[in-house]
Amino acid sequence: MQKFITMGEGYHEIFELQALIEYNHERVRHAIFLDNDKSPATFLLIMKPVEQDLQAIYTIYNGIAIKDGEGKKYQLIKSWCEDKNLSIVEFSTKSPEDFYEREQFYQYLTGILRLNHLILPMT
Template identity: 35%
Template sequence: MIQQFIELGQGYGDVYELCELIETNEKRFHNAFLIISNKDDKKFASLAVVFKPVGESKFMPIYICREGIPYDTDKPSKRIELFEQALERIGKKAIPMDVKHSSFYSEKELFYNHLVGILRMNHFIPPMQ
């Protein structure tokens, strides 16, 4: 199984696109994540959704809006609310996770490899076959 991150942008338009992907691919939905990271004593959120492979394909896409949303539990972001509402419409919830900020890694690809490992280890996505 090939699991690969597909990075969308960080703005409202990108979150709307992610929400549309959730609603139009409800049958393929596998999991969703609200990923929280810290940088310079500030928290940032990433929104991610995993979809099941199409047909006989071995490709499992993980769409993500990476670290572009300031995260404050006292005042939730409108982008996070839109994401949670889209998931609610299909009867799902995002799994919250705390991870190191992507700037901790020397390359963005290492960050994504680390996330895939965490998701596999916790059985949120299937193991490598």
């Protein structure tokens, strides 16, 4: 079972993300940037499953500006991941603005992540 934990939209949450990467990098399974044409990118930090296959997915929702591989937050997150030898996956997805509710966007992402074997299959 996956649980999306929204850290925020990219302001002060960036420092909480830094602490997660710094102190829990052994638990990180994937670091993912989700880019789209309409709004800022979303960042996902997918953790390895814990008891009873619970898998946390920490999210900075719609809060990372990326233009041609540039952007201060993007570069910071990328450098933190590289320092801990975490590979970064980048996808183009639909914009969160295309969905009526945030939960619908997360359901859409769950399908994409499962199809690409980035999260556990449904049991």
